Amino acid sequence: MQIQRKTALIVGVLVVLAVAAWALTRPAKTRLAAPTAIPVRVVSVVQQDIPRFVSGIGSVLSLHSxxxxxxxxxxxxxxxxxxxxxxxxxxxxxTIDDRSIRASLEQAKAQLGESQAQLQVAQVNLKRYKELSVDDGVSKQTYDQQQALVNQLKATAQGNQAAIDSAQVQLSYTQIRSPxxxxxxxxxxxxxxxxxxxxxxxxxxxxQIDPIAVEFSLPQQMLPTLQGLIAAPTRASVDAYMGADTDGQTGDLLGEGHLSLIDNQISSTTGTLRAKAEFNNASQRLWPGQLVTIKIQTALDKNALVVPPTVVQRGLDSHFVYRVNGDKVDVVPVQVTYQDSDVNIIKGVQAGDVLVSDGQSRLKAGAQVEVLKEPPQVIQTVDAKVQP
The missing domain is CATH 2.40.50.100 (RNA polymerase II/Efflux pump adaptor protein, barrel-sandwich hybrid domain)
Incomplete structure (x- = not known):
């Protein structure tokens, strides 16, 4: 009994010592940290004219080969x-050896001369027989026979002339000229x-290298657009590039041409439509058989609201952007009317609005942000040759 009391006393002392040690060594009570601003990069909405393009893969073809x-x-x-x-x-x-053909030509000319001489004699006799037949100096049968001989010799002379023409054609074939x-x-x-x-x-x-053509295929949905471009009073511009980079950017510009025609039928197996563009190729950068990327300007959006592609975010059922309002952000739904690798054209914001272009992963509506101080981002637009 006494032993149990001593044991309980020792345990109690140890517990008191442990509590005291914890109280002395515990960290000071932390204060609730104030919310920190999320660093972001921003860009302003720009209003400008933006050309629309459609691109595809084409093959360079010679107009004449x-x-x-x-x-x-x-x-x-x-x-x-x-x-x-x-x-x-x-x-x-x-050139090809022409001696045999020249000999045939000279032979045909000699035969023609012989036929013409015989025809001349026959015509003189026919004239004499005609005068004698008036006074019955010769019979009508003799006159008719002479007339037939003249006709025969005329036909022979014509045949000889045809042989000469044929030999001259054959002789021209011995000189091969470029068509x-x-x-x-x-x-x-x-x-x-x-x-x-x-x-x-x-x-x-x-x-033929200059001019040259590029044949390409586009989805059949592009047929009305291509028909409109063909029917337009000004020819639609087409640019040919070396190829496409892995990030979707076009390569070196090889030539600037125009849309010349679209095929008369759509492929039922691929659902694509073939078209052709023609290029001036004085520099010979386009070569028959070469694969190129083509870009066709299909439209021009006047006073469009333009932002970089990184600004627009994809939601469950729509697109949205983060607009900076003071030191916080608002979620603004937008409609994307056109997009490519360089710019997006959107609706739902105003020109000059400041939108978040980087750092959206931590944002939500009403989040406090800190705009990073750096040179303003410049929106790269595609150079377009706008037809008046």
Whole structure:
């Protein structure tokens, strides 16, 4: 019994000592911290004219590309152009051995001369027979036979003239001239080779480089827009770029052209519509077969309210922005009417409103904010060549 009392006394002393030690070592009572402002970056709503664009992937095509093939059989005697050389329509490219054709031409000319001489004699006799037939100096049968001989010799002379014309055409084929203005491709034959008309490979190609075209496909929903651009009094501008970067920005500008035509049908398998644009290509930056990104200006929004894409936030069922009001923010629903990688056009705010462009993840309606002091953000807009 006495032992239990001693044990209880020791436990009680230990508890008192523990409470005293906790009281002495506990931290001072913390005060409730005042709410801190959330740092954000802001941008002002700008009002300006913004062009609208539609983009797609296209392939560069030559307007004229010709495979140069022989039209007569013969030995290739001369190649007068080099690979990669620029030629004009009508320039002499190559020659084929023409000795056999020239011999045929001279033979046809000789036969024509013989026929013309015989015809001349027959016409003189016909004139004499006609005068004699008046006094019955010759029979009508003799006169008629002479008339038939004259007609026969006329036909022979015409045949000989046709043979001459044919030989002259064949002779012209021995001089191969460029049918288009363009660039000579890689040749497949050398001087001294025997060429045949049945050869499908040809000597080389001549491909027009300037002007040049780009063929591209767009969704079928763009048909009314493209039809409107084709029917417009001013041609719709089309820009061609090297490609698209991973962040959606366009690459180097390769050429500036115009929309020339849209295809006469929509692909039923892909639901896309083919269109073509034409470009002046004096610098030869566009090359046949090259893949490019095209951008077509489809409209121009006058006095649009413009913000960077980072300003607009996506809610459950609508878009919204954070507008700075003093040292707090308000949640303002907005409507996005157009967006691309550079700017968004919105409705629901006023020009000059200060909106949060960075730091929205911690914000809510009425949150206190601290605007970071830094140079004002400049909204980058796309250069547009606006037609008057």
């Amino acid at each position: 010709v495979v140069i093939r022989p039209q007569v059989d013969g030995i290739l005697t001369k190649l007068l152009v080099k690979e990669g050389q620029l030629v004009k329509a009508g320039d002499l490219l190559a 288009v203005t363009g660039r000579v491709g890689i040749r497949t034959v050398d001087e001294g080779n025997f060429l045949r008309m049945s050869d499908t490979q040809g000597l080389f190609t001549v491909t």
